[in-house]
Amino acid sequence: MDSQLFLDTLLQRSPPHILEHARLVLVPLGLAVLLAFPIGVFLTRPQYRRYAGRVMAVLNAGQTVPPLAVIAVFLPFLGLGFRPAVIALTIYALLPIARNTIAGISSVSEDVKEAARGMGMTPWEVFTQVELLLGLPVIMVGIKTSAVLTVGTAVLAALVGGRGMGAVIFAGINFFRPELILAGTLIIGLMAIILERLLTLAEWFILPRHLR
Numbered sequence: 001m002d003s004q005l006f007l008d009t010l011l012q013r014s015p016p017h018i019l020e021h022a023r024l025v026l027v028p029l030g031l032a033v034l035l036a037f038p039i040g041v042f043l044t045r046p047q048y049r050r051y052a053g054r055v056m057a058v059l060n061a062g063q064t065v066p067p068l069a070v071i072a073v074f075l076p077f078l079g080l081g082f083r084p085a086v087i088a089l090t091i092y093a094l095l096p097i098a099r100n101t102i103a104g105i106s107s108v109s110e111d112v113k114e115a116a117r118g119m120g121m122t123p124w125e126v127f128t129q130v131e132l133l134l135g136l137p138v139i140m141v142g143i144k145t146s147a148v149l150t151v152g153t154a155v156l157a158a159l160v161g162g163r164g165m166g167a168v169i170f171a172g173i174n175f176f177r178p179e180l181i182l183a184g185t186l187i188i189g190l191m192a193i194i195l196e197r198l199l200t201l202a203e204w205f206i207l208p209r210h211l212r
Contacts (some may be wrong), residue, residue, distance in 0.1 A: 006179040014168060014187055021164035021191065024082070024154040028089035029147055036094045037139070040101025044131075052102065056095075063095040067153055071160050085154070085162035092153055093146040100142025104135030133208065140203045144196050151192040155184075165191075 036059075043052040062070075070088035078084045108131045116130045158166025165184045172180025 003179075005177065006183055009168065009180055009183040010186070014165070014183060017163065017165050017168055017184075018187060018191070020162075021151075021154055021166075021188070024085060024089065024157050024162060024164045025147070025150050025191070025195070028086050028093055028154075029143075029150050031086070031090045032093035032097055032146055032150075033143060035090070036097035037101055039094075040098040040139075041105065043098075043102055044105040056099065056102075059095045059098055062091040065091075067092050067156050068159065071156075075160070080161035082157075082162055084160060085157035089150050089154055089157070093150050096142040096145040096149070097139075098142075100145070101135075101139050104138030104142075105131050106135075107138060108134045136203065136207060140199060144199045147195045147199060148192045151188060151195060155188065 039055060039059075042048045043055060067088040070091055071084045075084055078087070112134070113126055113130060116126045121129065154162075154164055155166035155169055157164050158170050165188050168180050168187075169184035172178065172182075172184065
């Protein structure tokens with residue numbers, strides 16, 4: 001293995017692709033949170049619980065369909081590049097966030113909520129100050145799971161012109177250069193670790209001191 005090519009790829013060729021990959025991760029992850037979190041919240045409300053099975057079945061289907069198949073569906077409408085990759089990655093990231101939102105909020109016992117209502121809290125205060133805060137660690141696990149999955153899956157965006165670190169890895173595959181594959185894989189692993197740590201830090205700041 002050419003160590004000079006490995007270092008050159010790691011330090012000079014990869015930085016522009018790292019920024020592209022970060023965009024391919026953060027945009028779908030942000031969209032997935034904006035979509036899946038409200039879905040999870042609504043499915044924990046008594047009047048909407050009867051729809052939980054059907055909605056989760058749809059989200060499960062979105063998780064099982066390969067991202068490239070989703071891209072192929074939208075290809076005639078959106079063409080190649082960033083947009084179809086974002087749609088595929090967003091759909092792929094929905095399930096863990098919705099599932100953990102439901103699990104986190106549902107894990108708060110009725111006794112705790114009843115005690116909060118007995119203290120004079122409004123339904124909105126019970127939700128934001130009791131259910132949401134107590135369920136936040138489980139919800140954040142879902143967001144972190146989606147983040148790590150998206151970092152890895154975003155490699156496939158390079159196959160449809162989405163670029164990112166996948167461009168480095170697939171160049172290594174096409175030209176039989178393990179240095180490129182190793183450098184790209186190492187950077188993706190570091191990105192997943194850093195993003196997971198940043199989300200953990202955000203959770204630490206959000207949670208009240210007595211719940212950390």
